[in-house]
Amino acid sequence: MTIFSSSRLCARFGLSTPIVLAPMALASGGALASACARAGALGLVGGGYGDLAWTQREYTLALQASHTNRIGCGFITWKLDEDASALDWVLDHAPEHRPRAVMLSFGDARRYAARIAASGAALICQIQRMEQAPQALEAGATAIVAQGAEAGGHGMNALNGRATMTFVPELADWLAAHSPDTLLLAAGGIADGRTLAAAMVLGADGALVGSRLWATAESLAPQGAKELALRTDGDGTARSAVFDILRRKNWPAPYDFRAIRNPLHRAWEERIEELRSDPAAAREAYDAGISAGDYTAAHATVGECVGLVHDCAGAADVVRAMGEGATAALDNPRLQH
């Protein structure tokens, strides 16, 4: 019996720890999703931009290795508008192999809601601002993820982004008034027991964890990127469009991307429009960095919580430590006033 026995998220998905692995494109593969699922979390495969072959390989691996039904998949919504074949493939499984949940982020989930609901999967919608919450409810979201701008990877830019610390309780209050059965997950900066406990104190039912689980043995992130992350503190990341331009990703405004602020990023971060209009030389430097595994040019995708990450442990150990740490933090008598 733990404090999480009363977690609505744990009850809904049969979890022992209220953690959902973020569906991180190219990092949350089958090995990481299944390790999280076996450890009692919900493991979402990072379907990302909807690459069908990658999704087929990694989702199949997740099913085979997890021996649980705590497996789901996530996609970037605006990219599905161009090609939804990977979503269709995931949903088209026999009922026992269908995803437990499908998470959609960055765009209007409503057009995919009916087919996800028909499959029996729960819909999880990740949002970045209060004004997006009604649309997530219209889509029939079982859970809404409140993503703060601290988060690694894509999110809202500096003008539009919210901090996890204020966004989660504001959305918790709004959901209590408008849709009390909808679950709330916090995302952005949750990387240890303290931050998981804090998310729950703020009113979340659990956390969507990206960067902390990116830095694990099972994550498909490149080894050099993980090593750089271990040497980087929380001052060392930044949001901008630099890496999206360098990677030829046509992300719609107002989304941008948080990663480690390396020398190539610093060279362009104050000249975004110049980079946009003439990216050739910078792309050459970036492509060479990717080929060589040189992270002075290549991107390493983590959020501000990288300063709380000191090892690349196995994912099960990370999930267990976060759960135990949160339990200890929430039991702390100094908090009982």
Ligand SMILES: Cc1cc2nc3c(=O)[nH]c(=O)nc-3n(C[C@H](O)[C@H](O)[C@H](O)COP(=O)(O)O)c2cc1C
């Ligand atoms: C390497 C990486 C890749 C990500 N890719 C995706 C993605 O493909 N789809 C998505 O919805 N979110 C993606 N995210 C964002 C996560 O869903 C989540 O909001 C974020 O990781 C939470 O913040 P944290 O990194 O501080 O844990 C990514 C995050 C990281 C770190």
